[in-house]
Structures are given as structure tokens and as C-alpha cells.
Amino acid sequence: MITVDKLIFEYPGLRALDDVSFRINQGSITALVGPNGAGKTTLLRCMAALDRPVSGTIAIGDIDVLEQPRECHRVIGYLSDFFGLYQRLTVRQCLHFVARAQGIADSECPAAIHAVCRRLHIEDRLEMRPGELSRGLRQRVAIAQAIIHKPSLVLLDEPASGLDPEARHELAELFLDLQRQGMTLLVSSHILAELEAYCTDMLVLRKGRLVEQVAVKQTQQHQSFKLLLAQAVPNLADILTRLPEIELLKAEHDRVAVIQLSADTQEQHAVLKALLELNLPVCEFAPATRNLQDAYLQTIRQRP
């Protein structure tokens, strides 16, 4: 569990983080979103023990980040929004340097480099210098540097910026792979459409304040379904609320509804059968995915 409590950070004359509190579950992938200047980079830097807040606490498991910055660096991986790579070193030398700096024994470095390069599909670039690589490959080397010591929490600031759609897709796959290995990820990004593919949670920052924390993925026991009728049926909401297996979340114009059902597919089939037996002209009955971009825009517009 990562806990941030009542965090305040100030640059001279500017409060960049104002009483920010949240919790992140282990094994989650959380999107950190918000308009330019909202405080995302500042928050990530504080969590990485690179900047010191005025007040508040940050805990990564049982490590107090402000009190134990060195211990914190051992368990986190951090990718800065404007990362740099040593231009005169080869990829292998860059990774060896970072591995040693992270305290990996010299004799264990080749195995650590091999493992991380295999995961990031850059094994064939080890003897090249960063200047000879495309932006997407340089990004991979930078991520390899950030995770070579197998951190439990990875903080990534705008990792997808400047990447083409294919590279962004591969990045999403990589994040899911890291999650499967047991890592927790906090990813700041403006590309909301893609965050949806891998995020379990979303934190929305605005003007230094946390305005929303959303669980993006549905719970295991229940699933939201969208129901669309070919034509309107009077009192649709009343008809649906009478069915015991359904929890009505939303009904509009007697024609569209969002309902919550059991995640059990047999029970979902039984509900569809019951709807048809009521002679409802169902033309769409499908899982309703929560649109991250809509949720974000709604949040940002709602708050003054």
C-alpha cells in the first residue's frame, strides 16, 4: 500500500501541491492526470524523494519516504519526463552503471542487464549508443534503467509522449507485464484513450489539489451493462427496477439504460432472457466500459 497524506509542496510564491491525500493499492496501475501545471511532476518527484514537501507524509509500504529517502530509492523506479541517457556509453554500459549505482553486485550485473533487456526487447541494441536509437528505443532504455533493480513501485512521468501509436501500444503491454510481475505503477499522462487499456485507477489533479480518485476497472462480482431498445418503451425504468437480478444505474428517454448485473455469464443470460420475455425490443445488451476520457473531462468541468 502506498499512502500519501496531507501533502503540501511550495515553490517560491506558489503552492504546487495543496493538501493532497490518497492511497494506492499494491499491484495497481494508476493514471495520474490533470491539466498542464496541475502538479503531477511535482507529486511524482516528492514520491521519489527528489523534492521535499513543506509538510505531509508519504509511505511506500513501511518506508517513510521523507525520513528514509535512500531506502525509498531502493524500492522505487522513476522515469523523469525529460530523461537523459549518457551519450558516450553503450546501452550495456548505461545499464551497468545504473545497476551498480542501485547496489547490484558487479558479478550479478550481466544477468540483471540480460533480464531487463529481454523484457523490454532491446537485447539486440546493447552495443549501440543512445544517439543511434529511435525515440521509442531510447524510452525503453530509460525504462530499463528505472526497473533494473526490480522496484516494487514504478513512477513514470509522461512515458508515452513522443511515441508513435505502435510504440505506445507496446508500452501499454509492457506496463501490464510489469504489473503481472507484481509491480505497482503510477503513470502520469495526457493520452487518456490509451490509459484505459491498462489502468485500474485514476487520480485527477487540478491546481495542486486532488479532485477525484476513480476506480476504472469493474469489481469482480458485478458488471455494468448497457441496454438499448429499438424503440422507447414507456416507464422503462419502472420495468427494470422490478427485475430482482438488476440494479438500475441510469435510464434515459425510456430507451437506454445502464444496469448492474452479476459478473456470472449464466446469470447475465438469464437477465437477457427475462428482458426478451417481457417483450422489450432489445437491440443492444453489452458490457458498459467506463470511458476514462469522459470521466476525466466531466471531473475537470464540474470543479470550479
Ligand SMILES: Nc1ncnc2c1ncn2[C@@H]1O[C@H](COP(=O)(O)OP(=O)(O)OP(=O)(O)O)[C@@H](O)[C@H]1O
Ligand atoms: N522549479 C520550479 N520553480 C517554480 N515553479 C515551478 C517549478 N516547477 C514547476 N513549477 C510550477 O508548479 C506548478 C506545477 O508544475 P508541475 O510541473 O508539477 O505540473 P504538471 O502537472 O506536471 O504539468 P505538465 O502537465 O505541464 O507537465 C506549475 O504552476 C509550475 O509552473
